[in-house]
Amino acid sequence: MSVRVGKTDRASSFPVAAKAALRNDQLRRNVRNATDIIRAKRALRIDEMPDWEQLRQAASDIKMHTLAHLDYYLEQFERNCEQAGGKVHWARDADEANTIAAALIKQYSGDQPAEVIKVKTMTSDEIQMNVALEHAGIRAYETDLADMIVQMSSDEPSHIVVPALHKNRFEVREIFREQMGLVDLGDQPADLTDAARSYLREKFLRIKIGISGANFAIAETGSVCVVESEGNGRMCVTMPNVLISLIGIEKVIPTFQDLEVFLQLLPRSATGERMNPYNSFWAGVEPGDGPTAFHIILLDNGRTALLKDERERETLDCIRCGACLNACPVYRETGGHAYGSIYSGPIGAILSPQLQSLEHSRSLPYASTLCGACYEVCPVKINIPEILIHLRGKIVREEQATLRGSLSAECLAMRAMGTIFLSHRRYESAQRLARLGQKIFERNGQLTNLPGLAGAWTEFRDLRPLPKQSFRDWWKTRVEAAVSSEEAS
Amino acid sequence: MRIALFVACYNDTLFPETGIAVTRVLERLGHTIEFPIEQTCCGQMHHNTGYQKDAVPLVRRFVSIFRDAEIVCVPSASCVAMIREHYELIAQQEHDPDFAREVRNLLPRIFEFSELLVERLGVDDVGATFPHSVTYHPSCHSLRMLNVGDGPYRLLRQVRKLELVDLPNQDQCCGFGGTFAIKNADVSAAMLSEKNREVLETGAAVITALDNSCLMQIYGGLHRQGSSVRAMHLAEILSSSEVDR
Amino acid sequence: MSLPLTAREEILARIRAALPDLKVPVETSHASITRSYGRCSSLDRGGCLQLFIDRLIDYDTKVIELTDETELPAAVQQALQDAGEDRLLVPSGPLQTLAPENVNVYVDHGLTTPELDRAQAVLTTCEAAVASTGTIFLVHGGDQGRRALTLLPDHHICIVCRDQVYGSLPEALAAIRSQSARLITSISGPSATSDIEMVRIRGVHGPRRLTVLLYGDL
Ligand code: SF4
Numbered sequence: 001m002s003v004r005v006g007k008t009d010r011a012s013s014f015p016v017a018a019k020a021a022l023r024n025d026q027l028r029r030n031v032r033n034a035t036d037i038i039r040a041k042r043a044l045r046i047d048e049m050p051d052w053e054q055l056r057q058a059a060s061d062i063k064m065h066t067l068a069h070l071d072y073y074l075e076q077f078e079r080n081c082e083q084a085g086g087k088v089h090w091a092r093d094a095d096e097a098n099t100i101a102a103a104l105i106k107q108y109s110g111d112q113p114a115e116v117i118k119v120k121t122m123t124s125d126e127i128q129m130n131v132a133l134e135h136a137g138i139r140a141y142e143t144d145l146a147d148m149i150v151q152m153s154s155d156e157p158s159h160i161v162v163p164a165l166h167k168n169r170f171e172v173r174e175i176f177r178e179q180m181g182l183v184d185l186g187d188q189p190a191d192l193t194d195a196a197r198s199y200l201r202e203k204f205l206r207i208k209i210g211i212s213g214a215n216f217a218i219a220e221t222g223s224v225c226v227v228e229s230e231g232n233g234r235m236c237v238t239m240p241n242v243l244i245s246l247i248g249i250e251k252v253i254p255t256f257q258d259l260e261v262f263l264q265l266l267p268r269s270a271t272g273e274r275m276n277p278y279n280s281f282w283a284g285v286e287p288g289d290g291p292t293a294f295h296i297i298l299l300d301n302g303r304t305a306l307l308k309d310e311r312e313r314e315t316l317d318c319i320r321c322g323a324c325l326n327a328c329p330v331y332r333e334t335g336g337h338a339y340g341s342i343y344s345g346p347i348g349a350i351l352s353p354q355l356q357s358l359e360h361s362r363s364l365p366y367a368s369t370l371c372g373a374c375y376e377v378c379p380v381k382i383n384i385p386e387i388l389i390h391l392r393g394k395i396v397r398e399e400q401a402t403l404r405g406s407l408s409a410e411c412l413a414m415r416a417m418g419t420i421f422l423s424h425r426r427y428e429s430a431q432r433l434a435r436l437g438q439k440i441f442e443r444n445g446q447l448t449n450l451p452g453l454a455g456a457w458t459e460f461r462d463l464r465p466l467p468k469q470s471f472r473d474w475w476k477t478r479v480e481a482a483v484s485s486e487e488a489s
Numbered sequence: 490m491r492i493a494l495f496v497a498c499y500n501d502t503l504f505p506e507t508g509i510a511v512t513r514v515l516e517r518l519g520h521t522i523e524f525p526i527e528q529t530c531c532g533q534m535h536h537n538t539g540y541q542k543d544a545v546p547l548v549r550r551f552v553s554i555f556r557d558a559e560i561v562c563v564p565s566a567s568c569v570a571m572i573r574e575h576y577e578l579i580a581q582q583e584h585d586p587d588f589a590r591e592v593r594n595l596l597p598r599i600f601e602f603s604e605l606l607v608e609r610l611g612v613d614d615v616g617a618t619f620p621h622s623v624t625y626h627p628s629c630h631s632l633r634m635l636n637v638g639d640g641p642y643r644l645l646r647q648v649r650k651l652e653l654v655d656l657p658n659q660d661q662c663c664g665f666g667g668t669f670a671i672k673n674a675d676v677s678a679a680m681l682s683e684k685n686r687e688v689l690e691t692g693a694a695v696i697t698a699l700d701n702s703c704l705m706q707i708y709g710g711l712h713r714q715g716s717s718v719r720a721m722h723l724a725e726i727l728s729s730s731e732v733d734r
Numbered sequence: 735m736s737l738p739l740t741a742r743e744e745i746l747a748r749i750r751a752a753l754p755d756l757k758v759p760v761e762t763s764h765a766s767i768t769r770s771y772g773r774c775s776s777l778d779r780g781g782c783l784q785l786f787i788d789r790l791i792d793y794d795t796k797v798i799e800l801t802d803e804t805e806l807p808a809a810v811q812q813a814l815q816d817a818g819e820d821r822l823l824v825p826s827g828p829l830q831t832l833a834p835e836n837v838n839v840y841v842d843h844g845l846t847t848p849e850l851d852r853a854q855a856v857l858t859t860c861e862a863a864v865a866s867t868g869t870i871f872l873v874h875g876g877d878q879g880r881r882a883l884t885l886l887p888d889h890h891i892c893i894v895c896r897d898q899v900y901g902s903l904p905e906a907l908a909a910i911r912s913q914s915a916r917l918i919t920s921i922s923g924p925s926a927t928s929d930i931e932m933v934r935i936r937g938v939h940g941p942r943r944l945t946v947l948l949y950g951d952l
Contacts, residue, residue: 019675030931037932054771061767069760071749084915090741145938146929162929169930189930193938200939205847221915231885231925231940238881239847249745254764256914260904261771274789275867275903275922278940280881283915288844289880290917300745307752329662333679367673369666369680370537371629386574392539410668414535418543421498421529422550431502446712456671460678461709464503471501471508475524 011340013363018330018338027166031158031335034165035326041272042323042377049268058261060381063317066254067307073219073252074298080222084284086294097299098132101244104295105138105209108242113139116244117203119226119236120144121213122160122320123246123299125342126355129211140211141203143232145196152179158336160343161270161322166335200232210240210291214247215319216262217296220255223283224296227266229276237280243291248299250316262319265379269321302355311390315350317380324374324384330367339364346374346384353391365391409453428472435466492605493523493558495551497565497701498530500722504701510728511564511602514615517728525554533571536579538668548579549588555599556591560609564602564724566631566699567667572599574634601631602724603699607640614647619729622652624693626684626707628700629662641699641723648726654691665706681710688718695719697726775866775901779952782865782901789868790946793923794936800949806893807832813891813945814855823853823887825879832857842883850882855889856941861913862906863899867922870894870946871910874917881917889943890921895950 011017021027046052066073078088091097105114116133118124118140130140130151142151146164150157153175157163164172173187176195185195212233216225224245226233237243253262267276285294306312325331325345336344340360341352349368353361365388374384399405420430441447447463449455457463469477492515496508512522532547551572555561563569573596580589606612625645631637645653664670664680684707688696696711698704701722708720739747756763775782790797796816798809811834814822820837823845824830833839840853861873870892872878884890900906910918925940936942 015673015675018673022675022679034932051771054769058767058769058771065763065767068753068756069763070753071746072760074746074749080915090745092741092744096741143939144929145927149929162932164929165932167930172930189933189935192930193927193935197938204939205851218914223915229925230927230938232938234881234885234919235939238885249749256911257904257907260773260907261769264771264903271928273922274793275864275869275920277922277925279918279920281914281918286874286917289874289882298745300741300748304745304748304752307749329664329680330673330676333676363672365539366669367676369629369662369664369669369677371662371666372633373629373660373662376633389537389539389541392537393541394539396539396541414538414540414543417530418535418540418547421532421547424527424529427498427529434502448713453671456674457709459674460681460713461706462712463705463709466502467505469505471496471505472524472526474505474509475526 011360013360014338014340014367015363017340018334018367021334021338026168027335028333030166030168032332034159034162035332038162038272038322038326042269042326043272045268045272045274048274049264055261055264056379056381059265059319059379060317062253062258062261063380064314066252067250067313067316070249070252070307073254074249076219077217077222077252078298080219081284081296082222084222086222086284086296088296088298091297091299091301093301094127095132097127097246097297097301098129100297101129101211101246102133102136102138104242104244105133106136108209108293112208115139115141115207116209116211117141117143117207117236117240118147118211119213119228119233120147120163121211121246122157122342123213123248124211125157127246127299127301129246141200141207143200143203143236144228145193145230145232148196148200149175152176156337157342158344159322159325160320160345160347161325166337200235204232204235204239208240209242209244210236212237212243212245214245214251215266216259217247217252218254218256218259218281219252221283223256223281225259226280227263227276228278228280229271231278234278234280237282238290240291242293242295244295244297246297246299248301249303266319266321269323269377269379306354311387312354314382315354315387317382318347318351319380320347321379323377323379327373327377328368329371329373330369339367347382350384350387350391362395365395413453431466431470435468438465490560490610491521491523491558492560492562493525493555495528495531495555495561495563495568496524497563497568500565500701503705504722507564507701507722507724510722510724511562513728514606514617514724515562518610518612518615523558528554531568531571533568534667536571536575541579545579545583548576552576552588552591552595556595558598560605561595561599562602562605563599564699564722565701566601566628566635566637567702569599569601569604570630570634572596601635601637601699603631603637603640603644604635607643613643615644615727617647617727617729618649619726620650621695622654622691622693623695623697623726624654624656624688624691625659625723626656626663626688626696626698626703627659628698628703631699632660637699644723644727645697648729651726654693656691657687663703663706665703667702670706677706678710681706685710685714685716689716693718695721695726697721697723699723772902773904775905777865777901783896783899783948783952785901786863786865786868786899787948789865790923793868794944795868795923796943796945798945798947800947803949806947806949807834809947810834810857810891811836813889813947817855817889817943817945819854819889821852821854823850823856823883825858825877825883827877829857829859829877842879847882847886850886853887855891856883856887857891857893858884859893859895860898862909863894864903864906865899865901867903869903869906869920869922871906872919872921873910873913874919881919884919884921885940888937888941889945890941891945891947892921893947893949896948896952897950
């Protein structure tokens with residue numbers, strides 16, 4: 001099986017990639033600015049909601065219920081969708097999904113040039129669908145403004161909701177100027193948006209095959225829901241003759257009425273709007289309105305491996321609102337690219353390493369201070385810090401199972417500390433030893449240049465040396481003093 | 490009341506003044522402090538870094554040392570978070586019902602220092618005097634896991650001659666995060682420099698918190714920058730009196 | 735010899751292998767989910783309608799308030815006039831009678847895409863609306879038009895009857911539940927993007943202008 005999450009095969013580990021990102025001041029300013037704005041808007045909208053916590057709880061309960069009966073709901077969804085005229089395909093992994101999509105597009109294109117219009121789908125980025133389609137000779141046009149910016153500049157998304165938030169208006173103008181041949185293009189966001197509108201209008205009216213993802217797949221009705229703002233989603237699901245929707249198996253929800261929970265949580269969490277401009281719902285095909293052929297690809301790509309363990313399963317509750325990214329102090333420093341996966345921020349740090357087991361993603365569960373800001377904002381209450389700790393445990397167990405891993409500096413240090421803490425006498429001698437050992441590193445009353453792992457501390461910060469007397473030393477002298485004063489009297 | 494002190498290993502070794510301050514404040518309020526000398530570490534560092542197997546004996550050790558205590562006072566919010574959030578789960582995973590029962594019985598008796606004062610003992614005024622400007626950093630564990638709320642502010646507001654200055658964006662993490670500070674030192678430092686820019690903006694002479702770990706990070710950065718702002722655990726401010734000055 | 739599993743069989747098998755057998759029937763378990771959030775708005779009719787209007791205006795929607803149906807033709811005319819438009823698209827059926835005389839009317843008896851694209855405005859009714867979010871639900875077909883109608887023109891003029899306005903989203907979804915398998919679009923303000931520096935820009939690919947004609951009894 002080839003599970004893939006974006007172009008991760010070339011990614012460096014998080015600390016290495018983050019270091020590079022930290023040097024890019026423009027990127028950091030753009031990320032900071034954008035996340036500040038969304039956070040402020042989100043906070044405003046959530047203040048309006050007296051029942052926010054109850055909605056979060058219900059969302060979490062509905063998701064956990066659905067995942068616990070995932071086979072039932074997928075089959076129900078499939079049945080209803082096909083009854084309404086859709087065709088459901090199943091894909092074990094990225095390659096299988098891409099193969100199905102490419103074959104369908106080829107088939108429907110006949111002898112015409114194969115072209116598709118796409119509405120933002122993270123899932124298609126996950127399986128690198130555009131790359132696969134290109135190999136198959138199919139031209140794919142992203143139609144979400146931000147995705148278009150990313151695609152035109154051969155970049156990677158840096159946020160799951162606002163993929164181009166790392167680019168400012170001047171950078172976008174340069175990309176559009178070059179790619180659309182517009183020499184006189186202004187740099188106001190309105191100018192840039194207008195340019196995108198005229199550029200894409202022709203594509204929407206001409207191209208006969210559309211590709212979408214889904215925010216929700218409703219089992220009860222067999223219908224699909226796409227949540228969006230620009231109208232490109234409506235275009236892609238309405239104007240073409242053929243529509244292909246790529247849907248992760250975790251996107252299914254039981255009933256239409258369940259949307260009353262998710263559609264209150266998602267827009268407020270994602271963009272700080274009470275409701276996003278458009279939600280489209282459709283089941284199968286409808287004569288006289290929209291595509292005459294509708295295909296769904298239900299994608300596993302590693303998801304089923306998360307079902308067994310309840311902690312891990314929680315990861316699949318995610319509705320991709322991006323609130324955890326905006327809240328995360330680590331993401332806000334580095335932006336999304338440092339995560340080496342199209343899923344960045346806290347959700348990326350738990351999702352990518354579970355979907356695939358590449359070397360770089362093993363650093364992701366450590367890309368967090370466990371500050372809990374992600375859990376606090378998550379509309380479906382995914383306890384991300386707990387999942388991070390759980391994944392760290394898995395990684396350590398795997399490391400310890402290898403000779404090299406079990407002899408790593410960290411592993412040895414941790415084991416030594418563990419042993420020291422098991423006896424207070426050993427611990428006390430260790431305290432004394434450390435006090436002696438630190439002498440050679442002391443400069444002007446501070447430790448400024450420690451060796452080994454601790455060197456990463458003193459590279460950026462000073463450290464006060466261990467005081468002469470530990471607390472327990474103080475306590476002992478105090479007890480002794482009390483005893484001897486008692487004896488004296 | 491007899492209060493057992495779990496001082497936390499890093500406080501014991503690096504910040505003895507915090508334990509001393511806790512002892513003084515509580516004794517001043519008429520309580521008797523006990524310090525079980527066998528105590529070492531609650532297991533947090535091992536557990537949160539992924540060495541969960543190595544944390545288990547430390548958890549068992551902690552429970553056996555403190556199981557009979559009337560009240561346990563812990564001047565470290567992150568250790569309390571470790572105990573409250575993880576001990577029960579660890580006990581469950583050990584499939585040891587006696588151990589699980591002991592944990593369940595012990596948990597309600599564990600208090601973070603400010604919680605103990607405000608929530609358990611109902612005190613906001615501990616009779617302290619501290620003639621300096623102070624800003625308070627709500628550490629992530631105290632803020633989001635313990636939900637200590639305004640307890641620390643209530644305590645600080647009662648301190649005579651203390652000028653309390655608000656820290657902007659106070660709910661932002663300082664970048665410490667245990668082994669994160671080492672494994673992701675660059676990002677940790679970037680987060681820290683933002684935190685410290687804000688600390689310096691307040692003009693306060695002292696930064697305080699319920700966790701010396703965060704304070705060690707904040708102070709380490711400030712000192713490296715040549716700033717003279719001091720970092721003090723809340724207990725140290727509350728133990729100050731006119732006489733000391 | 736057994737055949738290799740299909741992707742469908744394999745994925746379902748993986749799911750079943752991972753999940754424990756649950757004793758409670760699915761429906762019972764779904765029904766037992768606690769829903770302690772607010773399902774009904776606490777506002778009275780007047781407050782609810784006022785909130786709807788406020789929310790629409792807040793999201794750049796123009797609202798024309800009418801007392802009864804007879805005022806609709808004049809309101810349509812005004813909406814077009816204010817926008818400087820004279821090419822109006824209408825679904826075939828009763829709405830045709832609301833089209834002003836001095837404009838070019840395109841009746842959708844199956845117009846081609848280029849024809850639809852030539853219209854400047856479109857007139858439809860709706861199925862339900864939500865006050866708290868300023869949202870309009872279209873269940874496509876009939877007077878609400880097929881989907882392309884309300885997508886290609888730059889201006890959507892939507893007739894909303896006051897008794898179609900619900901306080902909360904749960905109430906509105908419950909009201910359209912029986913049609914939930916049909917083509918549905920929810921609309922909250924004109925199309926918009928904040929993709930460039932988080933500056934909200936109105937009008938990307940969907941209609942740039944949305945006008946609501948609100949009529950009917952309180
Ligand atoms: S984990 Fe939660 S906050 Fe993060 S994107 Fe998913 S739903 Fe949103």
